[in-house]
Amino acid sequence: MHYVRNAWYVAGWEQDLPAATPTPISILDELIVIWRTADGTVTALEDRCVHRLAPLSLGRCEGDRLRCMYHGLLFDAEGQVVEIPGQDLIPRDARVRRYPVIVRHSWLWVWMGDPALADADLVPPAVGFDNPRYILGRGQLDYAAEARLINDNLLDFSHLSYVHTASFGASETWARSRPKISTLERGVRIERWIENEQGMHSPEPNDRWSTYDFLLPGVLLMTGGNYPVGTAARLGHAPPDLEDALSGVTFTSQAVTPTRPGQARYFFSWGPRTDMGDAALAEKLMGIAAKAFAEDKAIIEAQQRVIDRTPDPRIMPTTADKAVTLFSRLVDRLVRAESSPALPARQRAAH
Numbered sequence: 492m493h494y495v496r497n498a499w500y501v502a503g504w505e506q507d508l509p510a511a512t513p514t515p516i517s518i519l520d521e522l523i524v525i526w527r528t529a530d531g532t533v534t535a536l537e538d539r540c541v542h543r544l545a546p547l548s549l550g551r552c553e554g555d556r557l558r559c560m561y562h563g564l565l566f567d568a569e570g571q572v573v574e575i576p577g578q579d580l581i582p583r584d585a586r587v588r589r590y591p592v593i594v595r596h597s598w599l600w601v602w603m604g605d606p607a608l609a610d611a612d613l614v615p616p617a618v619g620f621d622n623p624r625y626i627l628g629r630g631q632l633d634y635a636a637e638a639r640l641i642n643d644n645l646l647d648f649s650h651l652s653y654v655h656t657a658s659f660g661a662s663e664t665w666a667r668s669r670p671k672i673s674t675l676e677r678g679v680r681i682e683r684w685i686e687n688e689q690g691m692h693s694p695e696p697n698d699r700w701s702t703y704d705f706l707l708p709g710v711l712l713m714t715g716g717n718y719p720v721g722t723a724a725r726l727g728h729a730p731p732d733l734e735d736a737l738s739g740v741t742f743t744s745q746a747v748t749p750t751r752p753g754q755a756r757y758f759f760s761w762g763p764r765t766d767m768g769d770a771a772l773a774e775k776l777m778g779i780a781a782k783a784f785a786e787d788k789a790i791i792e793a794q795q796r797v798i799d800r801t802p803d804p805r806i807m808p809t810t811a812d813k814a815v816t817l818f819s820r821l822v823d824r825l826v827r828a829e830s831s832p833a834l835p836a837r838q839r840a841a842h
Protein backbone atom coordinates (compact mmCIF):
# COMPACT_ATOMS: atom_id res chain seq x y z
CA MET A 492 0.00 0.00 0.00
CA HIS A 493 1.48 3.30 -1.12
CA TYR A 494 0.85 5.59 1.85
CA VAL A 495 2.90 7.73 4.20
CA ARG A 496 3.59 5.96 7.48
CA ASN A 497 4.85 8.89 9.54
CA ALA A 498 1.41 10.44 9.98
CA TRP A 499 -1.60 10.32 12.31
CA TYR A 500 -4.42 8.15 10.92
CA VAL A 501 -7.98 8.38 12.19
CA ALA A 502 -8.92 5.05 13.79
CA GLY A 503 -12.40 6.04 14.93
CA TRP A 504 -14.58 8.39 16.94
CA GLU A 505 -13.78 9.00 20.55
CA GLN A 506 -17.53 8.69 21.31
CA ASP A 507 -17.59 5.15 19.93
CA LEU A 508 -14.93 3.80 22.29
CA PRO A 509 -16.50 2.96 25.65
CA ALA A 510 -14.23 2.11 28.58
CA ALA A 511 -12.90 -1.44 28.82
CA THR A 512 -14.03 -2.45 25.35
CA PRO A 513 -11.18 -3.68 23.12
CA THR A 514 -12.00 -2.61 19.57
CA PRO A 515 -10.31 -3.89 16.39
CA ILE A 516 -9.31 -1.65 13.50
CA SER A 517 -7.10 -2.24 10.48
CA ILE A 518 -4.88 0.62 9.32
CA LEU A 519 -2.42 0.17 6.44
CA ASP A 520 -3.24 -3.53 6.56
CA GLU A 521 -2.00 -3.82 10.15
CA LEU A 522 -4.20 -5.35 12.84
CA ILE A 523 -4.65 -2.97 15.75
CA VAL A 524 -6.65 -3.19 18.97
CA ILE A 525 -7.66 0.01 20.73
CA TRP A 526 -9.09 0.29 24.20
CA ARG A 527 -9.76 2.86 26.86
CA THR A 528 -9.24 2.35 30.55
CA ALA A 529 -11.67 3.61 33.21
CA ASP A 530 -9.47 6.71 33.71
CA GLY A 531 -9.76 7.50 29.98
CA THR A 532 -6.29 6.46 28.82
CA VAL A 533 -6.40 5.10 25.28
CA THR A 534 -3.94 2.41 24.21
CA ALA A 535 -3.31 0.89 20.77
CA LEU A 536 -1.50 -2.43 20.40
CA GLU A 537 -0.93 -4.95 17.67
CA ASP A 538 -4.07 -7.12 17.60
CA ARG A 539 -2.24 -10.44 17.56
CA CYS A 540 -1.35 -12.49 20.62
CA VAL A 541 2.28 -13.64 20.71
CA HIS A 542 1.20 -17.09 21.90
CA ARG A 543 -0.91 -18.52 19.09
CA LEU A 544 -2.00 -15.36 17.25
CA ALA A 545 -5.53 -14.99 18.59
CA PRO A 546 -6.87 -11.43 18.31
CA LEU A 547 -6.42 -9.41 21.49
CA SER A 548 -9.55 -7.49 20.52
CA LEU A 549 -11.47 -10.55 21.76
CA GLY A 550 -9.67 -10.10 25.07
CA ARG A 551 -10.65 -8.71 28.45
CA CYS A 552 -9.57 -5.40 29.95
CA GLU A 553 -8.13 -5.69 33.45
CA GLY A 554 -7.35 -2.14 34.58
CA ASP A 555 -4.84 -0.80 32.06
CA ARG A 556 -3.93 -4.33 30.99
CA LEU A 557 -5.44 -6.62 28.40
CA ARG A 558 -5.82 -10.38 28.76
CA CYS A 559 -5.94 -12.65 25.72
CA MET A 560 -9.06 -14.73 26.18
CA TYR A 561 -7.68 -17.79 24.44
CA HIS A 562 -5.07 -19.07 26.93
CA GLY A 563 -4.91 -16.09 29.23
CA LEU A 564 -1.66 -14.23 28.50
CA LEU A 565 -1.80 -10.79 30.12
CA PHE A 566 -0.35 -7.73 28.31
CA ASP A 567 0.47 -4.37 29.83
CA ALA A 568 -0.15 -1.05 28.06
CA GLU A 569 3.34 -1.19 26.53
CA GLY A 570 2.48 -4.48 24.83
CA GLN A 571 4.71 -6.53 27.13
CA VAL A 572 3.46 -9.90 28.40
CA VAL A 573 3.36 -9.67 32.18
CA GLU A 574 1.67 -12.98 33.02
CA ILE A 575 1.51 -16.44 31.51
CA PRO A 576 -0.91 -18.54 33.56
CA GLY A 577 0.87 -21.56 35.07
CA GLN A 578 4.35 -20.46 33.91
CA ASP A 579 6.85 -18.40 35.89
CA LEU A 580 9.28 -17.53 33.15
CA ILE A 581 8.20 -14.83 30.72
CA PRO A 582 10.44 -14.47 27.64
CA ARG A 583 11.82 -10.93 27.39
CA ASP A 584 10.72 -10.59 23.78
CA ALA A 585 7.16 -11.67 24.61
CA ARG A 586 5.59 -8.42 23.47
CA VAL A 587 3.43 -6.95 20.75
CA ARG A 588 3.90 -3.62 19.03
CA ARG A 589 2.50 -0.54 20.71
CA TYR A 590 1.28 2.35 18.53
CA PRO A 591 1.33 5.99 19.65
CA VAL A 592 -2.26 7.20 19.93
CA ILE A 593 -3.80 10.62 20.60
CA VAL A 594 -7.43 11.56 21.31
CA ARG A 595 -8.10 14.98 19.79
CA HIS A 596 -10.92 16.79 17.96
CA SER A 597 -13.21 13.79 18.74
CA TRP A 598 -11.04 11.41 16.74
CA LEU A 599 -8.67 8.64 17.82
CA TRP A 600 -5.42 9.21 15.92
CA VAL A 601 -2.86 6.40 15.51
CA TRP A 602 0.73 7.03 14.39
CA MET A 603 1.70 4.29 11.94
CA GLY A 604 5.37 5.14 11.46
CA ASP A 605 8.47 5.30 13.63
CA PRO A 606 7.20 5.88 17.21
CA ALA A 607 10.24 8.09 17.89
CA LEU A 608 8.92 10.54 15.29
CA ALA A 609 5.32 10.70 16.58
CA ASP A 610 4.73 14.43 16.96
CA ALA A 611 1.43 15.62 18.46
CA ASP A 612 1.78 18.89 16.54
CA LEU A 613 1.23 16.96 13.31
CA VAL A 614 -2.37 16.05 14.23
CA PRO A 615 -4.47 17.97 11.67
CA PRO A 616 -6.53 20.80 13.25
CA ALA A 617 -9.96 19.26 12.70
CA VAL A 618 -13.08 20.64 14.38
CA GLY A 619 -14.45 18.19 16.93
CA PHE A 620 -17.56 18.02 19.07
CA ASP A 621 -15.67 19.80 21.84
CA ASN A 622 -15.51 22.97 19.71
CA PRO A 623 -18.21 25.33 21.04
CA ARG A 624 -18.38 27.36 17.80
CA TYR A 625 -19.96 24.60 15.70
CA ILE A 626 -22.98 22.29 15.90
CA LEU A 627 -21.90 19.07 14.25
CA GLY A 628 -23.35 15.83 13.00
CA ARG A 629 -21.16 12.87 12.05
CA GLY A 630 -20.99 9.66 10.10
CA GLN A 631 -18.70 7.10 8.49
CA LEU A 632 -18.66 4.81 5.49
CA ASP A 633 -16.70 1.68 4.61
CA TYR A 634 -15.40 1.67 1.05
CA ALA A 635 -14.49 -1.22 -1.24
CA ALA A 636 -11.89 1.05 -2.82
CA GLU A 637 -8.36 2.28 -2.23
CA ALA A 638 -8.13 5.26 0.11
CA ARG A 639 -6.06 6.94 -2.61
CA LEU A 640 -9.11 7.09 -4.90
CA ILE A 641 -11.14 8.79 -2.17
CA ASN A 642 -8.30 11.26 -1.58
CA ASP A 643 -8.24 11.99 -5.32
CA ASN A 644 -12.00 12.62 -5.23
CA LEU A 645 -11.72 15.02 -2.30
CA LEU A 646 -8.89 16.93 -3.97
CA ASP A 647 -10.92 17.69 -7.10
CA PHE A 648 -14.37 19.19 -6.67
CA SER A 649 -14.98 19.40 -10.42
CA HIS A 650 -16.90 16.16 -9.81
CA LEU A 651 -19.54 18.09 -7.86
CA SER A 652 -21.16 19.20 -11.13
CA TYR A 653 -21.83 15.61 -12.19
CA VAL A 654 -21.81 13.38 -9.11
CA HIS A 655 -23.63 15.73 -6.76
CA THR A 656 -26.37 17.42 -8.76
CA ALA A 657 -29.05 15.58 -6.75
CA SER A 658 -27.57 16.12 -3.27
CA PHE A 659 -25.62 19.40 -3.26
CA GLY A 660 -27.40 20.78 -6.33
CA ALA A 661 -23.96 21.82 -7.62
CA SER A 662 -23.87 23.84 -10.82
CA GLU A 663 -21.59 23.34 -13.83
CA THR A 664 -19.41 26.16 -12.50
CA TRP A 665 -17.61 23.71 -10.22
CA ALA A 666 -16.35 21.81 -13.26
CA ARG A 667 -15.82 24.76 -15.59
CA SER A 668 -13.88 27.06 -13.25
CA ARG A 669 -10.57 26.34 -11.56
CA PRO A 670 -9.88 27.01 -7.86
CA LYS A 671 -6.75 28.62 -6.49
CA ILE A 672 -4.41 25.89 -5.31
CA SER A 673 -1.39 26.32 -3.09
CA THR A 674 0.95 23.87 -1.46
CA LEU A 675 1.32 23.48 2.29
CA GLU A 676 4.09 21.71 4.15
CA ARG A 677 1.90 18.62 4.63
CA GLY A 678 -0.86 19.12 2.10
CA VAL A 679 -2.65 21.33 -0.37
CA ARG A 680 -4.96 24.36 0.08
CA ILE A 681 -7.88 24.82 -2.32
CA GLU A 682 -9.83 28.09 -2.38
CA ARG A 683 -12.57 29.33 -4.66
CA TRP A 684 -15.36 31.79 -5.18
CA ILE A 685 -18.55 30.66 -6.89
CA GLU A 686 -20.09 33.97 -7.92
CA ASN A 687 -23.69 35.05 -8.26
CA GLU A 688 -25.28 31.63 -7.94
CA GLN A 689 -27.93 30.06 -5.80
CA GLY A 690 -26.49 27.42 -3.59
CA MET A 691 -27.33 24.75 -1.11
CA HIS A 692 -26.87 27.27 1.70
CA SER A 693 -28.94 30.02 0.13
CA PRO A 694 -31.99 30.19 -2.17
CA GLU A 695 -30.92 33.70 -3.31
CA PRO A 696 -27.95 34.24 -5.63
CA ASN A 697 -24.81 35.12 -3.70
CA ASP A 698 -21.05 34.85 -3.83
CA ARG A 699 -20.02 31.64 -2.07
CA TRP A 700 -16.51 31.37 -0.69
CA SER A 701 -15.11 27.96 0.12
CA THR A 702 -11.67 26.94 1.29
CA TYR A 703 -10.18 23.67 2.43
CA ASP A 704 -6.90 22.14 3.38
CA PHE A 705 -6.25 18.54 2.39
CA LEU A 706 -3.57 17.25 4.75
CA LEU A 707 -1.57 14.09 5.22
CA PRO A 708 -2.44 11.32 5.46
CA GLY A 709 -5.89 12.10 3.99
CA VAL A 710 -7.74 14.70 6.05
CA LEU A 711 -10.02 17.38 4.58
CA LEU A 712 -10.81 20.48 6.65
CA MET A 713 -13.24 22.84 4.95
CA THR A 714 -15.14 26.00 5.72
CA GLY A 715 -16.82 28.79 3.76
CA GLY A 716 -19.64 31.29 3.75
CA ASN A 717 -22.10 33.36 1.69
CA TYR A 718 -21.47 37.01 0.77
CA PRO A 719 -23.44 39.61 -1.17
CA VAL A 720 -23.13 39.35 -4.95
CA GLY A 721 -20.11 41.43 -6.00
CA THR A 722 -18.01 40.65 -2.93
CA ALA A 723 -15.63 38.33 -4.79
CA ALA A 724 -14.95 41.00 -7.44
CA ARG A 725 -14.60 43.73 -4.82
CA LEU A 726 -11.98 41.67 -2.98
CA GLY A 727 -10.15 40.83 -6.21
CA HIS A 728 -11.06 37.20 -5.49
CA ALA A 729 -8.92 37.23 -2.37
CA PRO A 730 -10.07 35.33 0.73
CA PRO A 731 -12.80 37.16 2.70
CA ASP A 732 -13.08 37.46 6.45
CA LEU A 733 -15.37 34.63 7.55
CA GLU A 734 -16.74 36.88 10.29
CA ASP A 735 -18.24 39.09 7.54
CA ALA A 736 -20.25 36.25 5.95
CA LEU A 737 -24.00 36.81 5.72
CA SER A 738 -24.92 33.17 6.13
CA GLY A 739 -23.91 29.60 5.42
CA VAL A 740 -20.73 29.35 7.51
CA THR A 741 -20.15 25.67 8.18
CA PHE A 742 -17.20 23.43 8.94
CA THR A 743 -16.58 19.89 7.76
CA SER A 744 -13.78 17.58 8.87
CA GLN A 745 -13.29 14.41 6.86
CA ALA A 746 -10.70 11.66 7.15
CA VAL A 747 -9.83 8.77 4.86
CA THR A 748 -8.12 5.79 6.46
CA PRO A 749 -6.65 2.99 4.32
CA THR A 750 -7.69 -0.17 6.18
CA ARG A 751 -6.71 -3.04 3.87
CA PRO A 752 -5.60 -3.22 0.24
CA GLY A 753 -8.62 -2.07 -1.76
CA GLN A 754 -10.53 -1.01 1.36
CA ALA A 755 -10.89 2.22 3.31
CA ARG A 756 -12.97 3.83 6.02
CA TYR A 757 -14.23 7.38 5.57
CA PHE A 758 -15.11 9.52 8.62
CA PHE A 759 -16.92 12.85 8.40
CA SER A 760 -18.52 15.57 10.47
CA TRP A 761 -20.31 18.69 9.29
CA GLY A 762 -22.37 21.48 10.73
CA PRO A 763 -23.09 25.21 10.98
CA ARG A 764 -21.29 27.77 13.08
CA THR A 765 -23.51 28.46 16.09
CA ASP A 766 -24.46 31.94 14.85
CA MET A 767 -25.44 30.54 11.43
CA GLY A 768 -27.72 27.67 12.32
CA ASP A 769 -29.03 25.27 14.89
CA ALA A 770 -29.25 21.56 15.59
CA ALA A 771 -32.05 21.20 13.03
CA LEU A 772 -29.77 22.62 10.32
CA ALA A 773 -26.93 20.33 11.42
CA GLU A 774 -29.31 17.39 11.02
CA LYS A 775 -30.45 18.61 7.60
CA LEU A 776 -26.82 18.93 6.46
CA MET A 777 -26.14 15.38 7.65
CA GLY A 778 -29.05 14.19 5.51
CA ILE A 779 -27.54 15.94 2.48
CA ALA A 780 -24.09 14.56 3.36
CA ALA A 781 -25.43 11.01 3.62
CA LYS A 782 -26.87 11.33 0.11
CA ALA A 783 -23.77 13.04 -1.34
CA PHE A 784 -21.27 10.63 0.18
CA ALA A 785 -23.31 7.67 -1.07
CA GLU A 786 -23.02 9.24 -4.55
CA ASP A 787 -19.22 9.45 -4.15
CA LYS A 788 -19.06 5.86 -2.89
CA ALA A 789 -21.03 4.56 -5.87
CA ILE A 790 -18.76 6.18 -8.49
CA ILE A 791 -15.48 5.51 -6.65
CA GLU A 792 -16.23 1.83 -6.01
CA ALA A 793 -17.27 1.45 -9.64
CA GLN A 794 -14.01 3.14 -10.67
CA GLN A 795 -12.08 0.71 -8.45
CA ARG A 796 -13.78 -2.27 -10.11
CA VAL A 797 -12.72 -1.02 -13.55
CA ILE A 798 -9.15 -0.39 -12.35
CA ASP A 799 -9.03 -3.92 -10.92
CA ARG A 800 -9.91 -5.33 -14.35
CA THR A 801 -7.42 -3.14 -16.22
CA PRO A 802 -4.03 -4.80 -16.81
CA ASP A 803 -2.01 -1.59 -16.99
CA PRO A 804 -4.17 1.19 -15.57
CA ARG A 805 -3.02 4.59 -16.82
CA ILE A 806 -4.69 7.91 -16.33
CA MET A 807 -4.91 10.98 -18.49
CA PRO A 808 -4.76 14.02 -16.21
CA THR A 809 -6.70 17.20 -16.96
CA THR A 810 -6.11 20.69 -15.56
CA ALA A 811 -8.71 19.90 -12.89
CA ASP A 812 -6.22 17.38 -11.48
CA LYS A 813 -3.68 19.91 -10.24
CA ALA A 814 -4.32 19.39 -6.52
CA VAL A 815 -4.55 15.61 -7.03
CA THR A 816 -1.14 15.67 -8.71
CA LEU A 817 0.46 17.92 -6.10
CA PHE A 818 -0.79 15.77 -3.24
CA SER A 819 0.24 12.49 -4.85
CA ARG A 820 3.71 13.93 -5.52
CA LEU A 821 3.95 14.89 -1.86
CA VAL A 822 2.97 11.34 -0.87
CA ASP A 823 5.48 9.85 -3.35
CA ARG A 824 8.27 12.05 -2.01
CA LEU A 825 7.57 11.18 1.63
CA VAL A 826 7.11 7.46 0.95
CA ARG A 827 10.45 7.45 -0.87
CA ALA A 828 12.13 9.32 1.99
CA GLU A 829 10.63 6.94 4.56
CA SER A 830 11.99 3.94 2.73
CA SER A 831 15.41 5.46 2.07
CA PRO A 832 17.92 3.84 4.46
CA ALA A 833 20.49 6.54 3.59
CA LEU A 834 18.79 9.16 5.73
CA PRO A 835 18.63 9.11 9.52
CA ALA A 836 15.06 8.69 10.78
CA ARG A 837 14.65 12.28 12.06
CA GLN A 838 15.70 13.71 8.74
CA ARG A 839 13.32 11.36 6.94
CA ALA A 840 10.34 12.74 8.89
CA ALA A 841 11.37 16.32 8.18
CA HIS A 842 11.44 15.69 4.44
Ligand code: FES
Pocket residue numbers: 540541542543544545559560561562563564
Ligand atom coordinates in the same frame (compact mmCIF):
# COMPACT_ATOMS: atom_id res chain seq x y z
S1 FES B 1 -3.39 -17.19 21.75
FE1 FES B 1 -3.34 -15.67 23.28
S2 FES B 1 -3.02 -16.78 25.07
FE2 FES B 1 -2.96 -18.27 23.54
Ligand SMILES: [Fe+2]
Pocket residue numbers: 644650651654655783787
Ligand atom coordinates in the same frame (compact mmCIF):
# COMPACT_ATOMS: atom_id res chain seq x y z
FE1 LIG C 1 -17.93 14.15 -3.71
